[in-house]
Amino acid sequence: MSVQERKERERAGRERLIVATARELAEQQGWDAVTTRRLAERIEYSQPVLYSHFRGKREIIGAVALEGAAEMAAALRGATAVADGPRARVTALARAYLDFAEGNPAVYDAMFRLDGGLAFAREDTPEPLKDAFAALLESLGEVAGDGVRPGLFTEVFWAALHGLATLTRAGRLPPEDAGRRVELLVDRLAVV
């Protein structure tokens, strides 16, 4: 049995190595540079090994997305925990979200822009994704206002943040006023 356990351990380790390497490469040079050949070379295995762990490139992106979702949830909770009052929490949440998107663009893309083959907004949505949404909901539910379903409010607020994050990074919005845009968004959307 011990032999089999060791093999499984090694296999799991190699899988983590694949995901970590894909992420690293994506952050360094963008997802376009993450080819199966380059990835295989970096982990010092041949290409087919990748396919013994994942169905294809899409699933690797999905794995990076799940990892990122857990980190984002932690980052959001960390930011809101040290803020006083609902209004301050929402501002901290928005800033933390945009900071995460800016600081981990490849991970953010894996989560929300690319197709990682993951289910969203459904029952069989993977737990890390549900939890990241829950982290948003925890602070945003407080300021949804009367008669507005917290989930619906969270969706709208999230969409606005997502729009700001993607349009800014794609050069569609000038980066200078980023701070003022967040202020305006929180001012108007949150009911304190």
Place this chain on the structure above:
Amino acid sequence: MSVQERKERERAGRERLIVATARELAEQQGWDAVTTRRLAERIEYSQPVLYSHFRGKREIIGAVALEGAAEMAAALRGATAVADGPRARVTALARAYLDFAEGNPAVYDAMFRLDGGLAFAREDTPEPLKDAFAALLESLGEVAGDGVRPGLFTEVFWAALHGLATLTRAGRLPPEDAGRRVELLVDRLAVV
């Protein structure tokens, strides 16, 4: 001279054909299916002909984006023209924007998600793109509220719409509550 003019006319016609065919193919099967080989086959010329009109695939995407921007601007102005009062105009604008994004997903992607090699939010931004933003500004400037720069307000509102459009289409947001989300967005952001 007449010969040269005829040639230029034919050339311009073929360029329109390329752009129209690329757009059609993208709407039918997605941008991934728009390969230079398939595109060349559809216009019944060989691949290199594409490169005598455009530097590469990116520029073709850019051309589709410009065409789409003009159409979107017209659609937005058409929708707001028949609405009474600032509040109704903003609602109509938001609906028209999301309808355009849903009805022309490939064009929308060319404009705002893919890299078409176009400059945004700068002086040398192509006129159609500036005009599409202007169409947003015309209705949104009315409801920016005191002390808020209309341009900044428009950017935030636009980002929210963009977030809703992209997250919904990518399956990140359930499509059922789309209408309610727009209502909430207009309610909170617009100062009537």
Place this chain on the structure above:
DNA sequence: TCGATTGTCTAGCGGTGCTAGGATCGGCTC
């Protein structure tokens, strides 16, 4: 009618995601 120029095509480069099939290595049985 002939030469030059313009236009178009064939063929091919290096790259992509992915896979079939053979070699090699390890653990298990005798």
Place this chain on the structure above:
DNA sequence: GAGCCGATCCTAGCACCGCTAGACAATCGA
């Protein structure tokens, strides 16, 4: 300890991608 056998991994290759060099043909002006 020897030899079998199955798991594991790699080499080689498929069809496709964006893009381009260079040969060829059609068309124009003299």
